[in-house]
Amino acid sequence: MHEVSIIQNVIEIATQKALENHLSKINKVSLRIGQLSGVMAESLNFAFDNCIQGTMLEESTLGIEEVRALGECETCNLKFPIDHFNKLCPTCNEFCTSIVRGYELYVNTIEGD
């Protein structure tokens, strides 16, 4: 996928937040990536290492937390783990009515000095 443009947005968001908080250097950026988002951690790491040169994030590391996908069943209101290939409610055996988690693409925290 478009991991480079994702990382460029990450750098923009992290830099802006760092400046707002009077940081001079970013040491770590932590992302939350949904299991269904189709974004590969390995490709993000590769893009990150290449894109941070010459930015405030130059010496930072990238943390990636995967968010488990959750579906919701309208019949019994249960929220249950799903993946691309199985979205059936374990109680009712109905196909989930909505996907409540799994497509996240977030910058969660930054750490810096």
Add this chain to the structure above:
Amino acid sequence: MSEIKVVANILHTNDEITSQNRQLLNKKGIYVINMMSSPGSGKTSLLERVISKLKDKVSIAVIEGDLYTTKDAERIEAQGVPVVQINTGGACHLDGKMIKGALESLNLNDVDLLVIENVGNLVCPAAFELGEDIKITVLSTTEGNDKPLKYPRMFENSGAIILNKLDLLQFTNFNQEEFYEDINSLNAHAKIFETSCVKDQGIDELCSWLNQQINHKRGGNVACQE
């Protein structure tokens, strides 16, 4: 060292612009389709068929996404409906900003149906909302029935799926039973159409369903999607 909570959506720029596009399109009562597929599945041919059958009933406009050429836009223009070309210059998907620019070139007061033909690609377009009412993914029989499981997100997020080139089914090893099973596991709520542009098969059913959706939106029965 200090840790700062950010919680910012990485695609926030796209989401903000898309939300503006959606508000504008909802206000005008325009039904919007984001049409996606791999290259060569027949998106443009389907559009040509649909336009020729629907254009006397509803007012149609098209936004054509393409890396470099105007080939598809020329085909749509020949159908006598307004078309705006977006050349992404190599980018693999359309985004909200590109659509915003294209909307400025259209007279939206006179449009009931806007079709956005995305760049041919089964991966990236699925991740970028454009302000559409529905995502429609086209799969052709010659691509093989394994594609929904190999590219799940696009099929998972689509309100309707069109199985195209049905006339070629007999020459392929496409397994329809597996196709339906797979779609059912990814997205049991998707409406499925089977079409052949060459044999003019299934196009009337597709058009009549589209007409219902268009009338529903035009009639002001617009659920706020924000």
